[in-house]
Amino acid sequence: MKEKTEVQQGTLALMVLRTLNVLGPLHGYGIAKRIEQISGDLLSVNQGTLYPVLLKLEQEGSIASDWGSSENNRRARFYRLTRAGQKQLRAETENWEKTTTIIARFFEVKREDLA
């Protein structure tokens, strides 16, 4: 059995934003599925916990939602990125990249380099 990592809410939010940015409007199940796929099943979300995060993002104005029709022709709530959400995503991506770069450097550094 593969070790699965518990995701933090903040990270989950970033994943949601990124998913919507790449794929366009999606319903909750779709978002959950994408996140699962991309993480290669490394990441197990108690999928239900996605919904409070969606609500939080919506209340913050980063995403918006409307009722629409799903692939099985049922009513479903579709989420899409707002302009504010795009800005937020850009900012957070940049931030994330900066962080990873720094962390990566720390891992690269060997003892001789510092001598």
Next chain:
Amino acid sequence: MRALNRFFSRTGNFVTRRRSDERLREELEQHVVLQAEENVRGGMSPEEARRQALLKLGSIEVVRERYSEEKSLPLLECLQQDTRFALRQLRKSPGFTAVAVLTLALGIGANTAVFSIVYSALLQPLPYRDASRLMVLNETTPRVGVVSVSYPNFLDWRAQSHTFSQMAALDAVSFNLSGVTEPESISGLAVSPNFLAMMGVQPVIGRDFEAAEENQGTAPVAILSDSLWQRRFAGDAGVLGRAIVLDGRDFTIVGVLPSNFVAPSKTDVLIPIGVWITNNSEEAHDRGDRGDMPVIGRLAPGMTVTQATSEMEGIESRLAKEYPAANDNYGVALQPIRDVFVGQTRPALLVLFGAVIFVLLIACANVANLFLVRGTGRTKEMAVRMALGASTSRIFAQMLTESLVLSVLGGLFGLGVAFAGVRGIGRLIPAGLLPGGAAGLNIPVLLFTAGIVLLAAFVFGITPALHWNRTDVQSELKEGSRSSSAGTAHSRVRGALAIVEAALALVLLVGAGLMMKSLYRLLQVDPGFRTDQVLTMTMSLRPDQYSKVPAVRNFWQQVLQRVRELPGIESAAVATNTPMSGNHGRNDITIEGMAQPRPGNYPHPDGHVVSPGYVQTLGISLLRGRSFTEADKEDAPLVAMINQRLANQFFPNQDPIGKRFMFGHPNTEQQPKWRTIVGVLGDTKLYGLANLSRLEVYVPFRQAPSGQMDLLVKSRVDPAALTSALRSAVYSVDKDQSIASIATMKQLVDNSLATRRMTLVLLGLFSAVALVLGAIGIYGVISYSVAQRTREIGVRMALGAPREGVFRMVIGQGVKLAGTGIAIGIFAALGLARLMSSLLYQVSTADFGTFTFVAVLLLLVAFAASYIPARRAISVEPIVALRYE
């Protein structure tokens, strides 16, 4: 920004109660369906597919909880729930609720009412710019204390002082206003032209005074008060430039003051000091003449009161060296301007405020007690909740919410109590105490009430709430019996509360008792004059019409003659500086043959100019010699009477009759005007019953008539019924003569006791409330304990305990609580009573009689409060009690 958006959405959801999780349910359902379809495609059976989908979704309850937490404001949600629950609980026990709310309403209402008075007297900003920087300055002498300032000294102060950025002199003036309708006597101030600007007051229409209007010979102009403007000119803006006739002279109206303007004394009109100098040239240039002129100064930026005081003392002592004849021995006193308004009422107000907080504490103790009684019945409910997983903090919060709801209800009813209270107290407070006029329920007062409500909720809510923490859930549920472990702890807390109530009540009762004794002692004081059946009427004659002495004398002679003809009049007199009038005139005198003292050390008696009949009218006792007669005329030898105190001090062991004194200091240029003493009168309490007697001299009015005198009338009938007859008698002599005020001597004496009476009435009321609440508290504790011990008492009686023994046991319990409270209370009262020593008159703050009486009273009340439960205890039928088993 995002956090803000989120907060707004949540608040919006909370307010609009959009809390249905319909949307979530639908989304989750759809999620499961989609996942299940996917699973079916993966080859599962439909049932298995759905089961797996649900598993993958996780706990729906957790999701739903987090979702709704995210959606709204959980803290407020809880509060709302708790509030609703509390209201339901309170509705379920209407008796408890009614008593608790009423008790709190009384406590909170009384606090609000007293605070509204305290606020408008002590805290409300005075309507001046930066009022805390304004100081009132006066000169002082070691013998008299504060006197006012002479104008030349003021000019030197202003020129030399650096600690004050501005200074203005204020001379109290009064005018006869005529020419429009009925003549009226108005009061005003002659002020330095910078006065209004310094105070930060601007005329609403017209202009302020100009610097040149400080000089002698300036044209007579006036600024009207709003009330005079409304009263006499109906608020007509065209009044500027018109003339107002004051003392028969035309004053051009140049401005009108704002309606919220107040001055330390009643002010209908302001005139520039230059006009006063023109009319009182001699006084204005006499360095030794200190009339009625305080000075107000504004502290320069960065200067402290201490710096200003030491600078002014330096200036004053230089002036004393420079002009010893006028200034030797004089000092200077500074006080914040608010003190001029509040004066001696401050300690009374603070004592009352403290007292009313005690009342609130007692009310809180009582409600806490009620809570505990009710809480005992709810022990099991709480235990069940805890067992079901309610956290202690959650239960604590819910208990406090219940207190808060109760307190808010109490506060709402309390506002009603306060509204009535403010009106009631309004009738008791001494006139002129509140600079802003009446006290009312304004915003700061309502904020205070809200604060009190919160505080009260906390004070009476914390004891029962904390108590729940200690409740042992397990034993509660296990035992399932009526006698619980919490019971004994409860009754200990409740006993302690009853003791606190008794102690607080004792302190209040001692305060009220001491006040009562003081007032009683004061009313026993012999004022030295008659207060019954005497009416006084104050008048001041217009200087232009009555510029000559014969005219003045003539006017008063005629008035006296007309008045004596009225039916019902026994005697009448005119006099200056009559007792309780607040007017005073003091002069240095020189007694023939005395060693010449330093300028500040001459005898400085209160002087009265009186007509024959004064002594009879006021019933002052004539100790030696004779009183004045019609023979003491203008051309007769100069005579005088003195009072006993002056006789004792300056003529010890001698007969003062036939001795001589003169007004003023010996002067080589003038022939001394010696007056021969013809009579000695008893001392009169000129300035209030509590004041010490002062030195007094009397001179016959025909030898020194004054334009400002009081008409005194002693009548056979109720003197108040004579006012209109007296008025027309005056108008028949001069139809333009105004009458400043009419009052019976009894009213004047009553007014002089107003502060003490207010303190007594309110303290009495508060301590009565405290007594009743305390009695209820003790009764509650005892009767509850009897109810709980029914079985024990039954067993005791079944085993042969005598009824008296049981009775005594129960009573003893109540008396023990009260006794402990009394002991604590006595210690507290001994300390606290010292704070009110300035309000007392010839009563020690540790007055043995008062303390004993109050302690016995409280014990009796405790006895009475325990009596009913004790009766109930001995009526317990052993069989019935035992059957409980």
